[in-house]
Amino acid sequence: MQTTSDLNIVETRPLPTPAALLAETPAGERLAQFVARTRHDLHRILFGDDRRFLLVIGPCSIHDLEAGRDYARRLAALAPQVADRIMIVMRVYFEKPRTTIGWKGLIMDPHLDGSHDIETGLRTARAFLREVLELGLPTATELLDPITPQYIADLVCWAAIGARTTESQTHRQMASGLSMPLGFKNGTDGTLKAAINAILAASQPQTFLGVNLDGAASAVRTRGNPDCHIVLRGGSAGPNYSPEHVAATESALAKAGLPPRAILVDCSHDNSAKKPELQPEVMRELLAQIAAGNRSIMGAMIESNIEAGSQPFPQPRAALRYGVSITDGCIDWPTTEALVREIHTALAVRG
Numbered sequence: 001m002q003t004t005s006d007l008n009i010v011e012t013r014p015l016p017t018p019a020a021l022l023a024e025t026p027a028g029e030r031l032a033q034f035v036a037r038t039r040h041d042l043h044r045i046l047f048g049d050d051r052r053f054l055l056v057i058g059p060c061s062i063h064d065l066e067a068g069r070d071y072a073r074r075l076a077a078l079a080p081q082v083a084d085r086i087m088i089v090m091r092v093y094f095e096k097p098r099t100t101i102g103w104k105g106l107i108m109d110p111h112l113d114g115s116h117d118i119e120t121g122l123r124t125a126r127a128f129l130r131e132v133l134e135l136g137l138p139t140a141t142e143l144l145d146p147i148t149p150q151y152i153a154d155l156v157c158w159a160a161i162g163a164r165t166t167e168s169q170t171h172r173q174m175a176s177g178l179s180m181p182l183g184f185k186n187g188t189d190g191t192l193k194a195a196i197n198a199i200l201a202a203s204q205p206q207t208f209l210g211v212n213l214d215g216a217a218s219a220v221r222t223r224g225n226p227d228c229h230i231v232l233r234g235g236s237a238g239p240n241y242s243p244e245h246v247a248a249t250e251s252a253l254a255k256a257g258l259p260p261r262a263i264l265v266d267c268s269h270d271n272s273a274k275k276p277e278l279q280p281e282v283m284r285e286l287l288a289q290i291a292a293g294n295r296s297i298m299g300a301m302i303e304s305n306i307e308a309g310s311q312p313f314p315q316p317r318a319a320l321r322y323g324v325s326i327t328d329g330c331i332d333w334p335t336t337e338a339l340v341r342e343i344h345t346a347l348a349v350r351g
């Protein structure tokens with residue numbers, strides 16, 4: 001018989017079920033309460049009932065657990081000092097979308113050697129998210145593979161759909177079933193349409209193919225996620241955080257029948273021309289807009305790590321420098337700490 005399928009498949013390796021990994025690393029009642037409370041607070045910040053500023057901040061990706069812990073401990077010590085005006089949520093990013101190819105994150109390749117031990121990746125991601133929550137720090141992550149959420153979403157307070165997948169029906173359907181506030185990035189071309197369509201689609205009930213907690217292929221029916229919003233990250237035509245861009249975003253949201261005041265600005269990516277050291281300047285520009293009366297910039301995203309910049313990858317693991325990103329460049333910890341304090345001071349104008 002002529003074989004007509006799986007011609008390009010090398011191996012299909014079954015994974016533990018989501019239920020098995022959840023039982024192995026349970027959230028526990030205390031952390032589940034913390035996640036639920038944080039999501040509620042995020043909803044109130046994003047949609048206008050809470051005057052705190054949302055700051056999603058942390059490494060572009062987690063590749064070294066010890067450095068990730070070190071970063072999380074520093075952020076957890078800083079967060080309470082500014083908590084009256086800023087809600088800090090740590091970027092705990094395990095899935096990296098690539099423009100062409102490259103390391104796809106700790107879930108896909110936890111040993112950083114191309115062995116793609118996804119089982120260990122999922123297990124490690126769950127355990128690390130729990131550690132961050134244990135520090136009292138809310139968690140943020142990008143959700144990329146549509147099966148991943150079953151393994152980790154209960155430990156995630158805020159999620160992003162990235163610029164490369166905002167236009168994907170698969171991701172919009174997945175978002176419609178997710179339980180946390182979720183930001184859709186604008187497309188890599190810098191236009192808003194895909195993100196606005198995504199918010200509309202994700203707010204509606206959807207039915208799609210997924211897996212249940214026992215790992216069985218399932219038809220998943222959703223209610224729609226009412227807590228989706230836009231994230232401005234710039235695009236190929238340049239940044240999109242100026243007052244004019246923000247005003248245009250407000251009117252595009254209003255025209256689509258969406259709340260015009262739930263905008264998060266990513267200071268990194270094309271808003272800083274991929275030069276991480278420019279992020280504080282972008283942030284200062286946002287603070288100037290807020291001081292001038294802007295009421296729609298509800299928060300910002302910053303890529304920050306222990307050390308500045310990024311390092312080439314792949315390279316031998318032993319040669320990697322501690323605390324330096326292996327994906328996008330970041331600002332270092334001293335810059336981060338000073339910037340967070342500066343944001344806190346500047347936000348006094350909002351009362």
Ligand SMILES: O=C[C@H](O)[C@H](O)COP(=O)(O)O
Pocket residue numbers: 060096097098099100101102269327328
């Ligand atoms: O935030 C991370 C990157 O910008 C994104 O994953 C794309 O990376 P790449 O263009 O290096 O593949």
Ligand SMILES: C=C(OP(=O)(O)O)C(=O)O
Pocket residue numbers: 060093097142161162163164185233266269
């Ligand atoms: C991949 C990311 O961003 P974007 O989708 O905006 O490129 C990210 O925030 O890690």
